[in-house]
Amino acid sequence: MNWLKQRFSRKQQEETFEETVRGMNKSLLTVLAPDNITEYDSYVRVGANYTRSLLIVDYDPVQDQNKIQQVTEIPENVSIINYVQEYQTGEVRAQLVKSIKQNRMKMNTRFADENTMIDAQGQIDSASEMLKNLAYRNDKIFLFHTIIHLVASSVSELDQLTTTVKSKFSKIGIVHNPTDRAIDAFRSFLPLNENKVDELTYKMTNSEAISYFFPFHENEMFSQTGLIKGRNMTTGNVVIVDDTTLLNRHEFVIGISGIGKSTYLFANMTNKHMLGRKIITIDPKGEFGRVYADLGGAWVKFQLKGGNRINPLDLPKVNDKIKLEETEFGNILLTKISNLLVMFRLMYSSMTDLQEEILSSYIQKAYAGKGISDSTNTNNLTVTDFPTLQDLYDLIERDKEEDLYLYESMQDFHTTLKTYVTGMYSELFNGYTNINIDNELVCYDLKEMSNNEKIQRILFYNILSHTTYEIMSGDRRPSEIFIDEAHVIADPKVPKAMEFIYFMMKVLRSFNCGITTASQSVEDFLSARDENRNYGKAIITQSIQRLYLPMSEEELKYLEEELGNTFSKGERETLILKDGKKKEQAGKGIFYTGSKKIKLEVQLNEVTEMLWFDQKSINDITI
Template identity: 35%
Template structure:
C-alpha cells in the first residue's frame, strides 16, 4: 500500500530551475552535454557509446510532391532530418532560367533527337517556363536549401544496417552521399548552432512551392510540450503526448472490441490525469477500477441491491442555474431541470411511458406536488438546502397511490406505479430509495455497477442517475478540472428511447464550459450508435464532440458501423491495423489509431511498471519476471 502510494504520488507544482542562474560555469555545462570520448572514422563517428553518421543529400528527383519524405520521417530508427534554408535573390535565377529555356528549345529542334530525350527535354522546358513565369510575376521566391540525414545507433553494425535501409528506400527520391573523412564536419552541421560545414555537397536551389514539399506535414507524431502520455507511436517508437488543456475540449471516446485493450488504456489514462491534479469520476459497469482506486486512497462506491450507497434522484445539488460559455442560463429553473431529468429516468424504468402523453403530463403534476410537500417550488432558493430536505422515491410512490385512489384522472399512472415498486420497496430499493449518502470530497471516485449486471435495465437507470448527479457536481465548481469516465457507454443507448444517450451527448457539448471533459468507452459500437432521433444520432454526436479518439482492434462489422453511421474515415493501412479476426485478438490488443483533431498516429497502449503492477499483477510478473 505504501509502496503503491510512492509510485503514484500526485504532481505538486514546483518552480522550474533557471539554468542560467544555476549554472554559471559555461565549461561545466558543456561537460554535462558532451560525450566522454569522440572517435572519428572514415564514414562514422563514435560519441561515447553511440555511433552516428551524417549523410548529405546531393540531389532530388525532378518530380517531388508533398509527403515524398514520409518514409524518412516515419522510420522507427533514430533518424533526424536537418535543413539549412536561406532566401536568395531571384534575379540570378531568372537569368539562368532564361538561358535554360533557350537551350531546351534549341535542342528540341535537333533532327535526330531520340524520343526518350525529347520527352525529358519537354518536361524540363515546361518546368523551367513555369518557374520563370512565377518568378517574373512575383508569385514565387527562391531559396538555397541544404538537407542532411543524421543517423544514430548503439553499434556500428546497426548503424550500417540503418544506412543501407535509408539509401534503399529513398533512392528514387533523393541521392545520399557519405562525406568520407569529413564526418566530424558533417556532425557539426546537424547541431542547432546555424553552422553548415559541408555546403558544397548539399547546395540546391528551390522555389517556394518546391521547398514546401520538404516540410514534414506528413510526419505522424503527436507530441506536446507537456500533457498526458497516451502510449507509444507504432511507426516511430516515440511517445504520444497530448496536452488536453490546449485542445478545443477535453472530451475523448474509446472504441474497441472485447479484449482489444480498452480497459487497460482507460486505467492508464485515469492514473496519469489523476496524478496531474484532475478530479476523476468513473462509471464502472464491469467492476474493474474500484479496488485499484481504493488502494490509491480513492473512493469505491458500489451501487447494489445489497448495500446502502444511495444517490437520491430527487436531490437538487446546484444552488444556482448553470450557464453556458455565453453566460446564458441552461434551464429556466433548477426544479424544471430536475423534473425533466426525472421524467427521462422514469422512461428508462418503464419503457411504455415515453409514448403515453397523458401519463407523462400527470406524472409531471405529481412531481410538482411531491416537491411542494417538501416546501420546494419553482422559486425556491436552494443555497441552504440539505440532502435530507428533498423527497425520495417512496414519497412519489405514496403520492401516486393516494391520487389514484382519490382522483380518477390519475389512473393512467397505474402501469408506472407497478413498475416503481421494485425501486421503492423491492429488490432495487437500497440503490434508489433514500437520502443521498455518497461523499464527493475525494478526487478519485469509482461508481461500481457490477452487481446490477443481471438486473435487466437497472444498469441503464443507475448509470443515468449517476451521470446527472456527476453533472451537477461538475457545474458547481468551474475551478476544478473534472474528467468523467463512462465505461460501457452503450448501456445508455436504446433505439426505442434515445433520451439517456441524448443526455450524454449534451454533457459532451457543454462540459467544456465548466473546465471538464468526458471519456466514453464502448466495446459494442453498433449499440452505441443506435440511439437515433430523427436525423440526430447521439452516439455519433459523442464522437463528433470528442477532439481525441482512440480506435482499438475491432471486427469488420464494427468497422462497417463506424464507416456507415459516422463521418470518421480510415485508410486501407489503418483498417488493416484495426480490423482483426478472433484468433488475432490477443496479439493485436492495445494497438490502434489515436486521433487528435485532424492528426492520426498508430498507437500502442502501454502501462508503466507501477501502473501494470496495480492493474494486473500476473501480467506484471510475466512481463518483468518478478
C-alpha cells in the same frame, strides 16, 4: 574621427549573422570538438562514433507529405539537414525557358522512344506550370538541398542503419553516399551554414514544395509537468501531457474489448487521483471497485437485492459560497423535472408528448406533497425529505378513482413504472438515497446489470444526473468523471440521454471538471442523433484528447466516414486488429491532443501495474 566611427559602425552592420556567430564561438567550438576526426572513403570517425552523411541527389517529381512525415520520424540516431537558397527570378525564368526548348528538341528527334517522349513532356509541363506561378502568383523559387546524417557506435551498425535509411528515404528520392567526399559531407552537417557538397544535391522548387520537408507536425508530446500517458512508439520517448494547459480536460477512448482500454483508463484514474483530483467512475463491468475500496475509496454497488440506490427525485444542495445564479442551474426544481422526463422516456420509450406534459404535472405534485416548490432552499433538506417513485406512482394510481380520463392517458406508463416501484427493479430506483460518496475516489459498480442494457442505461442517466448536480453545487475543486462503456447510454430512440453527456462536457468544464468517455463500439456510440446533431460525434469532437486503440476494419471505416478522420497506411496497420495478434496489439494505438497525433503504447508504473495486473492490495506493495 566621427567619420571613422561611423564607417566602423557600418562595417559591423554589414557582417553576416554566420560570421558573427562563428567569430564569437571559436573557443566554444574548440572545447566541444572531438579529440580526433578520421576520414574514410564512405564515412567519418568522430571520436568513438562512426558517422555518415548521405545526400538526396534526385527527388521524385510528385511528393507525398505523409511519406515525408514518416521519414522525419525515424527513431534511430538520424538527423536531417536542409539548405534553402533563394534563386534569382530572372535566372529562374531563363533556365525554365531553356529547359522547355531542350525537351521539345528531345521530343522531335528521330531517336526519341515512348519513354523519352513521356519524360520530356512531363519536364515541359512542370517548367510551364512553374513559369505560370512566377508570372501570376508572384511565387519564389529556391535551390533546396537535403543531407541525412547518421551516427553509430560501429561500422557494422552504421552500414545497417544506412540500409534502413536508404530504404525509407527511397519513398521521396534517390539517396547517395558521397564516396571520397565524406569529410565535405560531414562538414556540411555541422551548424556552420556551409554546404560543401551543394553541387551534388539540389532541387529547384517553390515554397509550397519546400514546406513539405519541414516537420511542422509534432511527433513528440512531452510537457515539463503533467500525466505520463505511455511511450511514443515511433521515437521511444515518454509521452507526458499537461491537460491543464489544454482547452479542456475531456478525453475519448475507443477500442474493442480486451485491447487495453480499461488498463489505460485505470492508469489515468490513479495518476489523476495522485494529482489531488476527485475521481468519479461509472463502471459497468465491475473492474475498478475493488481497487478503489483498497485505496480507501467508495465502492458503490447497484444490485437487485441489498445494493445501493440513488433516489432519482433527489434535489441538489447549493454551496453557500456560490451564488445560485452562478451554478447555471436556473430553476433547480424545473431543471430536475426536465431531467426526470428523459429518464422516464428511457423507461418507457413510446411516451407521447401529451403523456410527457401530464407526467410533468404529476412530478410537480409529488414534490408539492413534500412541501417542496421552486422557491424551497434545498440546503435545509435531507435525503428523507424528497419524494420517491412510490409517491409518484401513488399519485397516478389515485386518478383511477378521481380522474379516470386522465389516468387512461397514463395507464401504460403507470404499468411500466410499477416494475421500478414494486417489481424486480424496485431496490435500484425506489426509496431514499442510501450511499455516502463524500470521498476522493467513487466507483459506481453496475456489473450485476451487465446483461440488461436497458436498466444499465437508466442507471447511467440517473448517476450522471446526480453527479452533475454534485459537481455544479460544489466548490469547483478539480474533479474527473470516467464513463466506461459510454455507448450504453446511446439510445437511438431517446437521443436526449446521450445529449446529457454533451451538456455535461460543455457545462462542467467551467466547474474544473474533466470527462472521459470510453467505448468498445464506434457504431453504437454514434447511434444517438436527432435532427440537430449526432451526439456521439459531438462528444468526440468536444474531447481534446482521444485514444484510438485497435478495432475491426469495419469499425475503423465507420469511424473515418462519420468523423472524417484520415489515417496513413502505417496508422491503419496499428489500428486494424489482426487475427491472432490481439495480445501483441493490446495498449497500442493512435493518441491525439487537438490536431497533434502520435503512435502511443500504454505503459503503467510499477505500483499501478501491481494494483491492476497482479491485483495486489496497496498494503502489500513495497518498492
